[in-house]
Amino acid sequence: MPIPPETGATGVATAVATGAATLTPSLAVEAEGLVRAFGGKRAVDGVSLTLAEGDCLALFGPNGAGKTTLLRLLGGLLKPTKGTTRLHGVPLPGPAETRRLVGLISHHSMLYPALSVRENVRFAAECQGVLEADEATTAVLGRLRVLDRANQPVRFLSRGLQQRVSIARALVHGPRLVLLDEPYTGLDEVGALAFTDALRELKAGGATLVLVTHNLVEGIALATRAVIMRGGRFVYDEHTPHGGFDLPEFQARYRALVHEGLA
Amino acid sequence: MSGGVSSRGQSATNAGHAAPAFLADALRIARKDLLIEFRTRSAFMAATVFAVLSVVIFRFTWDPTAIPAFDLAPGVLWVIFTFSGLLGLNRSFGLELSERAYDGLLASQVSRESIFVGKVLANLAFVAGVQALTLPAVALFFDLHVGAAWGVLIGIVLCASLGLAAVGTLFAAIASNTRLAELLLPMMTLPFFVPLVIPAAQTSAYILRGQPLEDAMPWFKLLVAFDLVFVTACIVVFPYTIEE
Numbered sequence: 001m002p003i004p005p006e007t008g009a010t011g012v013a014t015a016v017a018t019g020a021a022t023l024t025p026s027l028a029v030e031a032e033g034l035v036r037a038f039g040g041k042r043a044v045d046g047v048s049l050t051l052a053e054g055d056c057l058a059l060f061g062p063n064g065a066g067k068t069t070l071l072r073l074l075g076g077l078l079k080p081t082k083g084t085t086r087l088h089g090v091p092l093p094g095p096a097e098t099r100r101l102v103g104l105i106s107h108h109s110m111l112y113p114a115l116s117v118r119e120n121v122r123f124a125a126e127c128q129g130v131l132e133a134d135e136a137t138t139a140v141l142g143r144l145r146v147l148d149r150a151n152q153p154v155r156f157l158s159r160g161l162q163q164r165v166s167i168a169r170a171l172v173h174g175p176r177l178v179l180l181d182e183p184y185t186g187l188d189e190v191g192a193l194a195f196t197d198a199l200r201e202l203k204a205g206g207a208t209l210v211l212v213t214h215n216l217v218e219g220i221a222l223a224t225r226a227v228i229m230r231g232g233r234f235v236y237d238e239h240t241p242h243g244g245f246d247l248p249e250f251q252a253r254y255r256a257l258v259h260e261g262l263a
Numbered sequence: 264m265s266g267g268v269s270s271r272g273q274s275a276t277n278a279g280h281a282a283p284a285f286l287a288d289a290l291r292i293a294r295k296d297l298l299i300e301f302r303t304r305s306a307f308m309a310a311t312v313f314a315v316l317s318v319v320i321f322r323f324t325w326d327p328t329a330i331p332a333f334d335l336a337p338g339v340l341w342v343i344f345t346f347s348g349l350l351g352l353n354r355s356f357g358l359e360l361s362e363r364a365y366d367g368l369l370a371s372q373v374s375r376e377s378i379f380v381g382k383v384l385a386n387l388a389f390v391a392g393v394q395a396l397t398l399p400a401v402a403l404f405f406d407l408h409v410g411a412a413w414g415v416l417i418g419i420v421l422c423a424s425l426g427l428a429a430v431g432t433l434f435a436a437i438a439s440n441t442r443l444a445e446l447l448l449p450m451m452t453l454p455f456f457v458p459l460v461i462p463a464a465q466t467s468a469y470i471l472r473g474q475p476l477e478d479a480m481p482w483f484k485l486l487v488a489f490d491l492v493f494v495t496a497c498i499v500v501f502p503y504t505i506e507e
Binding site: 075077096097099100102104106108109110111112113114115119123124126127128129153169170 | 284288291295298299302303358361362363364366367368369370371372373374
């Protein structure tokens with residue numbers, strides 16, 4: 001059920017799946033005709049989209065719909081079989097420095113349990129070429145309210161705290177595009193709320209978010225654009241330029257589309 | 264939330280800065296791996312216990328009246344070095360995959376080649392640590408009088424270890440993406456260790472017999488040649504092993 005192009009939250013026209021997008025350098029993400037096949041099976045099948053700064057794209061769909069593959073393609077972490085992705089006008093895979101535009105957060109903490117909080121975040125900062133890694137580490141840990149745990153090994157932290165450190169690790173170099181792959185997995189309610197707050201703050205700061213989640217409530221709460229994927233394609237695409245989504249309606253549509261696909 | 268300005272993009276375009284950045288990244292990764300191993304000591308303890316037990320077992324199954332020590336010791340040394348090194352190689356990428364920290368590393372500006380060289384340096388330090396304990400143990404248990412040739416022997420051991428670490432790291436990266444990593448790693452790695460272990464054992468034998476390095480030069484040159492080929496080939500091939 002592809003819907004026609006609409007105006008995104010920031011007033012920038014946002015193209016819809018499989019349509020030809022007009023490449024505009026000011027856009028955060030521009031993807032055209034993305035295809036990624038694994039052993040002949042297309043995990044992502046001809047997806048095109050554009051995202052402006054401050055947009056939050058929430059990708060929903062059943063397991064195997066191609067959400068994570070699309071996420072990785074948009075961040076240049078995976079090479080497409082066909083199609084192109086541009087990040088702030090730079091085609092991917094570009095030079096190494098374009099990778100500093102991307103921050104990656106997943107349900108895995110991507111931390112080294114034997115290292116302390118500070119050591120983990122500083123290592124990430126240094127790997128991203130941050131000039132004053134110590135100062136940047138202190139600043140980001142303070143902002144995410146884990147500075148008091150800075151010298152504690154990560155393995156002693158609760159799941160919620162580890163996830164906050166994981167966010168700090170992903171944001172220490174100031175990425176413009178943040179990719180989130182099932183970030184709510186394993187978080188309790190309090191942790192999930194705190195995490196959503198952190199993402200809201202990030203979005204308000206102008207970062208573009210791409211969020212893959214099975215949690216419709218949490219995903220919709222942040223999204224300016226909600227997409228349901230099935231079989232590597234967008235089967236539903238809705239924008240909320242100003243207001244929020246109608247959650248019950250979206251849930252009903254999701255169930256109908258996903259069940260229809262699985263039947 | 265930017266914590267500073269990256270200079271790597273600019274320096275990457277400048278050949279004069281690219282090489283230090285490459286080495287700095289490799290050293291940072293090696294330091295991180297060694298720090299984790301120092302904190303956990305899991306693989307090092309396992310490798311050390313294996314090495315010491317092997318020396319003891321070889322010692323008590325050895326009949327000094329049948330085989331001279333300097334004929335048996337090179338084989339003992341290289342069997343122990345080869346298998347104790349394998350114990351550390353699995354750990355090399357295992358620590359990256361437990362919480363998928365590897366994804367963060369691959370998504371950073373660090374080049375694939377730097378990641379590989381960093382891992383090789385960490386594995387080389389790991390192997391050298393085990394060897395630092397094994398060499399004196401073998402000398403002691405087999406009553407070897409190496410004398411002034413210690414330096415040469417250590418040089419030969421490190422030279423061969425570099426090649427073993429490079430080959431082992433490459434195959435550890437490949438095996439880490441499989442469910443049977445611990446089984447696959449020795450099966451894939453050992454055949455490629457042979458061209459390094461044979462000249463290393465032969466060169467060591469000359470030194471332990473008290474002969475000068477000049478006599479062992481053909482074997483030593485072969486060892487250096489395989490080192491160069493394997494290290495270069497592994498650096499070139501490594502980026503392809505992590506493509507999905």
